[in-house]
Amino acid sequence: xxxxxxxxxxxxxxxxxxxxxxxxxxxxxxxxxxxxxxxxxxxxxxxxxxxxxxxxxxxxxxxxxxxxxxxxxxxxxxxxxxxxxxxxxxxxxxxxxxxxxxxxxxxxxxxxx
Numbered sequence: 557x558x559x560x561x562x563x564x565x566x567x568x569x570x571x572x573x574x575x576x577x578x579x580x581x582x583x584x585x586x587x588x589x590x591x592x593x594x595x596x597x598x599x600x601x602x603x604x605x606x607x608x609x610x611x612x613x614x615x616x617x618x619x620x621x622x623x624x625x626x627x628x629x630x631x632x633x634x635x636x637x638x639x640x641x642x643x644x645x646x647x648x649x650x651x652x653x654x655x656x657x658x659x660x661x662x663x664x665x666x667x668x669x
Contacts, residue, residue, distance in 0.1 A: 558566075
């Protein structure tokens, strides 16, 4: 039984193979077109270097996003803790006020009798 991850990986690899083949066909066609153009030169590009640069950049951006997400999570946790403490403080003050009011009402009731 194949898992959904295995199926997804196989599908992705098939799609990558199709893209590589299409790119290879396009490259061969472009080479033929450049060869027939008078005075045209094929640009000198090292594909390995370009690939490394693109993936290095993507890696850096992912690292920046990771740090941002961690910072955001830490800030949210801090804000949640502050809100919890403030809520507990308000609840404590309300509880104390309710107790004081209850005592005052009971005391007033006793003195009226």
